[in-house]
Amino acid sequence: MASFPNLTPSVQEALICPICRKGFTNPVSFECGHTFCQSCLLKSCQENSTPLLCTECGRINQLRAFQANASVGLTATAAPKQRAHCLQDPEGHGKCEVHQEVRKRLCGEHRRPICMACSQCQGPEAPILTGIDKAAEDFRRKLPETVKELCKQREKVARMLQHGKALLEKLQEEAEFQKKNIMHSFQKTFEFLEEEMEECMSNVEKQVRAQVEAQERRIAALVNQNQEFRKRITELEEECIKPDLDLLRNVREIVKRNESVLHQEPQNFCLKRIVCPIPAIIEAISRFKVDITLDPNTAGPGLIVSEDLKSVCRGATQGTSLNPSGGFEDLFLVLATQSFISQRCYWEVQVPGHTSWCLGVCNISSELENFFTLMAVDNGNGHSLYAISKSHLQQKTQQLRYLCTSESAFKVGIFLDFHHGDISFYHVNEKHLIYTFPTISLSGPYKPLFCLGTQGLVNDCSLTICP
Template identity: 30%
Template sequence: MDIKSLIKNLNIELTCSICLDYFTDPVIANCSHSFCRECLLQCMWGAGDTLTCPECRQLIQISNLVPNPNLQKLSTAGKTIGPHLLQSMVALATCDQHWEKAKFFCEEDRKLLCDSCSITQEHRDHRILPLDNAIAEGKEKLQETSNMLQKKQEKFKIAFRCMRNRKIYFREIAYAFKESIINENEKMHQFLWDEEALYLQILDEESKDNLEEIEEKKTKLTQQIQNLQQMILEIEKRLDKNPLEMLQDMKNTLARNEELLSQKLEVSYPIWSICYITGLQEMLISFQRNITLDPDTANPHLILNEELNSIKYTSVPKDLPDNEERFDCCLTVLGTQTFTSGKHYWEVNVGDKTEWIVGICENSISRKETHSLSSKDVRTLMGFTSEKDFFLWNSQCGFYESEPIHVVGIFIDYEKGHIAFYNSIDGSLICSPPNIAFQGPIRPYFSSCYPNENSNSGSIIICSGSKSANDVNYYGNALNDK
């Protein structure tokens, strides 16, 4: 091996592979590679107590680093004698062609030249420098490059420290945001819990009042029944008397009878306070779906508009194909959409109709015969007017008196078997029956109900997903009527 290679190998052995300079305070890792202690510690910024070897990528435990004083001594010696070795190399340098002492350097060919080489035709137009000058220029350029790289390295180190600090900062900010979200939601939870407690208290009080009223009316009805029974017995006795006595007492008997007959029958229906739920409409609107009607399921007495979002009763049935999907007996039409999972919400504008039914049903519902609204495959809400009062009915919640409803919101959670009905005008809960698992695909259900002398012929309109009950223009008539 020539002296040039020996010096090169010596420099490699005495140089840190991270900073590419002679070792300073070298340490040996458990993988047998050596590095400057400071260089190695810089590599572990933000990495904890372990890092991977820059040479072989093996795991290094910082606690297992061993100082290497012998390598430090060799590195110091190499740093001291390095310039002298380079001068010796320059003194020993010879050209490849004439084996004479090299005195010049050709920049174009990157070759050492002797006196004879420098005057040959081969290097005539090349830039040839004295060897000392070439070495000086080379050192200067390398030093400039080294300085630029060091500045660049320092910028990257500063950026690295900034990123490390930013990582800590972002962790702190994320924690602060998380705490803020938790605190804000705790306040909202507490607010909702307080609302829940208040409504439950009101419900308990109303339940007590309704039960007392029912008990009072039961007692009154019992007394009225007893009075009627007594009157019936007296009349039967009068009928058994002789005609003259019967006619003499008939006036008083008929007067008492008229008084009893004029008594009104009072039946008590529970009236509940409206349950407003804060933030309900904002939550429901995120699950709103565009529902359209399936004309293949529509009863012949129902007229659907072109947009398939409105139904109206007609006394003259339309001539429609008698397909398997069509309802024959019930004034019913289903939505086109079928749900087998997820949460879904839609709104139905029933306007001033005096009788209507909306909700959902299982896709397997019978179409060719009358089906019961109390069956498990139908979950609906019915609204109807009786004389001057408006009532709501659900198979699980029963009958109860209510203010007229103009827009009904329907929410389902398929996985929970849950359905709930809302008054979309004021955002209050109408009823939420107990959860029962759905047995298959479900579809929106609409019924106009058969008209009578007290009912009107208004339409049922499915609200589009782009409109809600808060849209005053869309629901202006319903709001004004209310």
């Protein structure tokens, strides 16, 4: 039987052919995994009829149903060489190339093995020498402690890993939980918004229905009054052609009847502005609020910009009005310092109640070829509001007359949304939309603009950007 004394018994057994009980020569393996020498296997095939029976596991294999096992062959070939090397150097230390002596000591400086002759050649200041066997034994005594510490650290890492995986699972569960909460909250919000929208629409219908009924009553009264006037006119015309005595006989009664009709003043039509406050809209767009300051260099003649650049008023001296291609007659204009090109922006402006004014945005050009504004014209009893715009798609200034009437100063909110092409104006005090321009294509930077009328009192006629 072959022997490999430098190997463990289990490894030795794995390198021996089960048939010849010697080291493998050209080993081959069956499908069951057991290995034999090729010559032993072929000899066994000649002596026995097919199919072959594996001597190790008893599995029946077909003839030639085996493959060469190169890895076992290489191991079996290297084992004798290792054994010869061990016979030359039983302790595995190797020999010194200079003195041809076995290296049995360890140089303390470089931790390399040297022979006894090399150690005697060391000077008085030579590093401390240690026997290899003793150094190895010392190191072996230390290794268990290191292994013990490594095991502790490994257990700690394993616990941390398990804890981390548990936290990850918990995080994923929390994310799913929060997603469900968000979906539920938004669904509830949509439900509330739909209910609020239906309520607002119903309020508008009620306001419209009430005004329609009132106007219908006024129309019916005017129709009756008109018919009564026609009747009196016909009666008077008939009286006028009567003889003198007949005319004078009924004159007092005729005058009395007509006086009562003449004293009935016809009722004028009066439409009230339909307003439906939506508080949530102001809170929603307020998160896009930006800081706006005025640019004194762009202020028209007669305008005075405050030191904090947040307010503009008309000076005592009148200047010439700015007329940039129509739409700004009798107005002094000043632009903001900031410009916007691709974002959502919102700002609020306190407007006066005793003069004309104009707010909006315009592109940055010397002639203001593109602008979208809300203009208030002072009519003596309040403001008539107009939406005025001009863009590269329009040949002339577009004007939508009479949006509503305002009788006092109030706060205007301007919302600019480049993504949706949206420019809207809000009545902040009453919390409702005044007007939004139809969806447009906004290109190029736009600046906020502010205008004050050239006519009217100087006092209490300032535009102030709200903080």
